[in-house]
Amino acid sequence: MKKYFLIPALAVTIILICLQFIRPKVDNPPVTGDLQAPEQVKAILVRACYDCHSNQTNLRWYDKIQPVYWQVANHVREGRKGLNFSNWDKLAPADRKGKLWEAINQLEEGAMPIKSYTFVHSNAKVSKQDLAVLKNYLAGMVHDMPNDTSKIHALDKQLQAKAAQERQKLPESPNGITYLPDYKSWQVISTSDRFDNETMRVIYGNEIAVKAVKEHHINPWPNGTILAKSAWDKIEDTNGNVTTGAFKQVEFMIKDNEKYKSTKGWGFARFKTPKLTPYGKDAMFTTECINCHKPMHENDFVFTFPIKN
Amino acid sequence: MKRISTFIISAFAIFISCKQASNPDQLINQKASLPDHFKLSELHQKVITSFISKKDSTMSILYGNHEAYNALDSNVPSSLSGVSATLVTWRQQDDPHWFGARIPGDLLAVETIKAAGTGKNTVLNYQRYTGKQLVKLADTTGRAGRIKFIMSQQASILP
Structure with missing residues (x-):
């Protein structure tokens, strides 16, 4: 009976070991112009977003285990494509604002950070207090302009x-x-x-x-x-x-x-x-x-x- | 290692399966909705413009027929015959789906303007309905001012 399990288990282990040698590339291209924001705001964004939405990706050893690593690499690639705080200078001022509001709405709705990511990186979770800090920051950018x-x-x-x-x-x-x-x-x-x-x-x-x-x-x-x-x-x-x-x-x-x-x-x-x-x-x-x-x-x-x- | 990935994958699967579609009844903006007896959609008037009062925290949409649209569109010489317009006003509420937006909350009032007579003898009749049930108001105080206010709106640019 034991043998029935031993062979498939052995096969899976070998496959997993082999998979470790097939590695996607996750590099950190230069930061052309990083997001500028108050320290408290920046700290939250760095903690919750920067692993996938900047060129300052900080992968831990457990992120690099295959087959998880493929998913991680894909998240970083797609994440940078959608929003990259390291190339903030490449966006027009209105687009920067738009991206920030969109990002905070994604956080508020719980769509970001991705659940599987916060499950492993629990420090990336955005608390209610964090969200309040971010929302306050954005609300402070709204100015009335009568007779513009x-x-x-x-x-x-x-x-x-x-x-x-x-x-x-x-x-x-x-x-x-x-x-x-x-x-x-x-x-x-x-x-x-x-x-x-x-x-x-x-x-x-x-x-x-x-x-x-x-x-x-x-x-x-x-x-x-x-x-x-x-x-x-x-x-x-x-x-x-x-x-x-x-x-x-x-x-x-x-x-x-x-x-x-x-x-x-x-x-x-x-x-x-x-x-x-x-x-x-x-x-x-x-x-x-x-x-x-x-x-x-x-x-x-x-x-x-x-x-x- | 295998256990870790199985654990992660199954945990992820649980997260996905927890998601349920929202109840459609909760997805309707009930407090901003018009009562069944007030059949705005059957008037088939189109939107002329919309505006906001920050002082009162209200937002409004002005609907009207073709004649009303022409009367309020700056590039067309105005005539009042045949004009029919409806102004709906809501208290604003925060958009539950987007931080950074306000949308209609409680329905406050509907005001209607209808032209009677033709040519130079055209008069504009005004009626106000208030509250969630849009109760017809007999009080006519301030009606001239409201007619003037509504007829002074400019049609929004809609290419």
Whole structure:
């Protein structure tokens, strides 16, 4: 009886030993410009994020055991691609801010750090107090700017250009999604006041989406659902009245389980400025979309908290 | 070593299996939703603009028919005949899904404007409904001011 177990166990052990010699490469490229933040904030980010989101990866001996090492190497590679605090200088100031808000939201939703990582590296866990420190830091970056002349100017420019606009062909996103002009007459399912990036948004749903909200069938949303989200600058007067400024973009999420299988059943597209310039260099831009939506995996990857009307 | 990796893999599997999809009923923003009797979606009005009052912590969406849209779109000469508009106002709440955003919370009021008559004889009728159940308000104080406020909004740029 013992023999039956001995042979497979021996085989597995040999395979595991052999695997140790096949090693992925995890190097630390130079730090071109590290994130600058108050000491307390930085310490939390370094502890919780830097192993995968910087060029200062600090692997422990147990990270380097195969087959775990493959996964670790993959996490570092993918992590750096999505967010790298060591190349902070390569990002425009607005993008740095955007990345930080996104990162803190990922932490708050518990999507980051990855559970399997904190299971082994328990010191990387982000406590409620840590999160409060990070949120305070970000909240401190929000400043009111009444009568912002640059924003007013941007709106005026768009208003003047409006009459001259004539569109022959509908723009197409790199993943093949064509701009859907009809969303403007769809019903609204929510609106959002984004103080993190000084925009305000209206979220529209097509008929299938609105019906799904009415019937509470939104987890998952039915195939054929389309959500559209348009965003504008916020223009604030001295009395705290905020109105829509220049048009920033419109984003679509189209539900089709088969067609968009690789991005969790959702087709993503974004068209920027009144010119409706498609976002993304190539079809791979959707990785960025789904990564940001990942914390919402329990809500079918949708952030919007819809209103019935 | 094998035990460590088996342990890690099984622990990871447990973490994944613990995740459950949220209840769809909890995913609807109930307190911001309109009561069933107020059939806003059946009016088929489109969004003209949206605005926020930081002082009152409220956010609003102004809907309207084609005539209302034209009247509030700066590039089109305005006429009031046929105008029908609906302004919905909510108290703001923090977005439970995104730190950095505020979304509609309690439904506060719906105000409607409807034109009666044609040409120079056009008058705008105003009605206000308040509270979660949108109770029709008989009080007409301040209506001229509200009509003026609503009709002074500028349509958002939507290419």
